[in-house]
Amino acid sequence: MKIKEFLVELKSGSVDSVEHTEKVLEEVEKINKEFKYLNVISEELARECAVKLKSKPSGKLAGLPISLKDAICLKGVDSSAGSFMLKKYKPLFHATVVERALKEGAIPLGKTSQDEFGFGGFSTNVGLGFKVPLNPFDKKRVTGGSSGGAAGLAQKLPLHVAFGESTGGSIVNPASFCSVFGLCPTYGRVSRYGLIDYANSLDKIGPLSRDVYGAALVLEVIAGWDKKDSTSLNVPGELYTSYLEKDVKGLKIGMIKEAFGFGIDPDVERKVREAAGRLEQRGCKIVDVSLPLSVKYGIPAYYLLGTSEASTNLAKLCGMRYGLEEDLKGDFNEYFTAVRSHGFGKEAKRRIMLGTFARMSGFRDAYYLKAMKVRTKIIEEYKRVFKTVDVLISPTVPILPPRIEDVSKLSIVQNYMIDVLTVGPNLAGLPHANVPVGFANSLPVGMMIIADHLKEGSLFQVAKEFQ
């Protein structure tokens, strides 16, 4: 059964919300034991929501199980962003996306695992005491990151939509490694209120699912202006599901030339070129386009900006008000320093250090400000290209999902390079999606589609060709 049919059956009463939710919770428990996709299963809240629907199932998402990346606040349920620093933190409010989804009858299953605060592309940088999620096709391999638990659960639980979050590629990257559809909307399209932030100017919340219809429907519910987020765009959302009916014939699609360099796995290249061929057969026009700045300079610009913002964002975590606390010893500097040193994991410390350095007097012009200028150039580069094409395509990640043990052998820069193709659209705030385009050596390959600002509809239009 697909999500569309499931929602119809639930509304008609032929599927009982309570019975179905119980079944799903049991299944999730089993999946989690084997694959470690959830930090917390919110059984109580799920049951409560299901009971509410029993007599009168109403709402666009009535009865649909959803999961939330750990960084998305769920009132009264541990929301830690995968960090020991926030272990046992129980938010006093729902994130706006949660509020909107629950109002439409969604059933929240729990909080999915992730790299600590989103700091990673493999979901191996989990905080102290958290488990690394395992790839659904080979448990020795990574799920991708940082929304790794979300993508893994989306693969193993088809009648469900996972809510992920992307700063530099954290939705499409794991979607690619776990063979699911994943969409990162335009920056500001979806409210960030209640998201435990990584980098304010880059963070976006978006859906992951095996079912493109489910993701489109969820985006319809969560998109739109929110008075609680001053960076949310005051532009109404669209009927995204209607784009699933639109023909792709006549679309002009740009293949990003530079994305096929950089030590790309030949199997990944072959699969993505085959997928492009399929679109051509369906009547799209495929042309080569060049985005040299984005591919070459995206990584340093992204890491300098992302870590600069993260280092200021995480300053609020200091052992007061919420999160990790210790006995109040020493003066405030000594106390804050002690708690932060015990609470943050290795990669979190590295990124806080890098961001602090990039903003320090004497280095600020050469790093932080320069990165912002490069960002302008990258945005302009994309805007120029979108004058001539409707969407862009490239591989999502240049490689197949690596083994967990091999990731631990990568140098820091090699580690960061996993984002080489995804940082561009993230820096420019452009909507982008991963669509699964087949398997190589029994491992999934994903293709990324990028559209101009606020053109999420085109992503659905193209993605449905690969359902």
Place this chain on the structure above:
Amino acid sequence: MEVNKDLILRVAKNARLMLTSEEAEEFVPEFKEILEAFSVLNELDLGKGELSMHPLPLRNALREDIPEPSLSREEILSNTKHKKDGYFLGPKAL
């Protein structure tokens, strides 16, 4: 600029992080590797180029300054053990 242990410790102090001597030494080659890779930005002539703090231009989006209902004091204090007489209790400031 030379990346050495002193610089690492200075950055850590600003970031309110305490590093052991070994941790600080580990960061030296890592920072060198990162900054070496990022020096590719020096190839670009950016001059007085515009800065993008956000990917899309944002207008002044602040709401009117009118009080709205908010969480109660008890709720706000519910996530900490460090509290006294309805206030957060912090470490010594002076």
